[in-house]
Amino acid sequence: MTSSAPAADPTTRVRLRPRYEGSNICTWIGFKHVNYLVEEAVYDHARQHGFPPGELFERYGLGVDLTDLDTKILTALHIDDVVTATVRRLPAQDGGGLRLGVELTVERSGETVKAVAAKATVHLRSDPRGHAVAEPPAELVGLTVDRLGAGAATVPLEPGTDPLEQLTAGRNAFGWAWRMPYFYCHFTERVQMSGYLRQMEEVVDLFLADRGVSIKTLLDEQDWIPVVPHSRITLLDEALMEETLYTVYTVESVFKRLTYTARMDAYVLRDGVLVPTATGRITHGWAVIENRRDWSLVDFDDRLTDALTGKAGKALGRGRA
Missing domain, CATH: 3.10.129.10 (Hotdog Thioesterase)
Known part of the structure; x- marks a missing residue:
């Protein structure tokens, strides 16, 4: 550099x-x-x-x-x-x-x-x-x-309810819970922006696999790969080392079978209350590999469109830990 x-x-x-x-x-x-x-x-x-x-x-x-x-x-x-x-x-x-x-x-x-x-x-x-x-x-x-964060309204956890079930219920969403490791943090204990970028990358991968259109599946069967034209993440509060981060990935829109935009929301559970720590959005398209250097964008087929919109047999609001 x-x-x-x-x-x-x-x-x-x-x-x-x-x-x-x-x-x-x-x-x-x-x-x-x-x-x-x-x-x-x-x-x-x-x-x-x-x-x-x-x-x-x-x-x-x-x-x-x-x-x-x-x-x-x-x-x-x-x-x-x-x-x-x-x-x-x-x-x-x-x-x-x-x-x-x-x-x-x-x-x-x-x-x-x-x-x-x-x-x-x-x-x-x-x-x-x-x-x-x-x-x-x-x-x-x-x-x-x-303290970091613009702040957002907290969500009381309903008694006896799994946080991911509550956060994804009735939505075209996928939930994932994972303990924050030290290598996602900096300045001793706070999850940093790059940690949330890792969360965003992984929750996309898990969501697509859960919907039956994993990155490996489309790569093997159609030479398709996902591409990202836009991403954004905003910190709302601080998540700390070894806290469990509940990450919810919600599909918001599919645009003309060309791109889809999803929202990522991250929470930690403190004293029975879900505290939002980050929110973001990511837009994906798909491209076909033409050779080792070049690719070109493709329209979504029915399988991919149905998976993204929740019509492929997966129950809306399904979460996993």
Whole structure:
């Protein structure tokens, strides 16, 4: 990774490469690792402006947290691409935090192509463990919070009811419960944005398998793969290491057999109350593999459409732990 903008320039640029882990089918980079590139560009932006995330935590007790990440993928990235990330400051909105626009470009046949357009919101979370070495600079005070999240209404758990059954009942939804491991967390114990990106990726995989149209099934039988043009995740509260996260994936719409959009909602159970910790949406299409480098979008067939809309024999609101 190399940086190329002076700290005095409000706009920063950095050159990045996708991680090899994100090249799962042929050489294309999945949406999670595209978002990882956006994250890295945001952290580099902080460094170039004199606020390295490590120093902010060690000196001032401030953790750098992405609390909203909204990413549109315009062109597929490949494993050997060198991506130029440009980060600009955006006007503030309700909820506070530092808002940044991130653009990823890549070279294609001698031309610069815009591959990704993203918006990110950053907050500085005051850490309760220990004491800061020094008081943070005044310009950071407005970004600092004692707890992450925009907040959302809690859901009382009905006595004797399984949380997933309650959260998915009567909906075209799939539920999944999983204990949050330490490697989904940062700053000692809080689930971080990349942890929720992993949750979003996995709940999609589990949902499709549950509906009989697993990624492997469509790959083997039709050479089809899912592609993601848009994803967004917003933190609503803090989920902690080793808490059980109840993730609900609800299909909201199918657009002309071309794409479908689903909502992801994550909760933790505390004192008999389900507390929303994150919400997000992801849009999927499907593409047929033409060769080892190229693919093209396809219309959904009846099997896939019926699975997505809940007409394939699966009871609506089915959940699993």
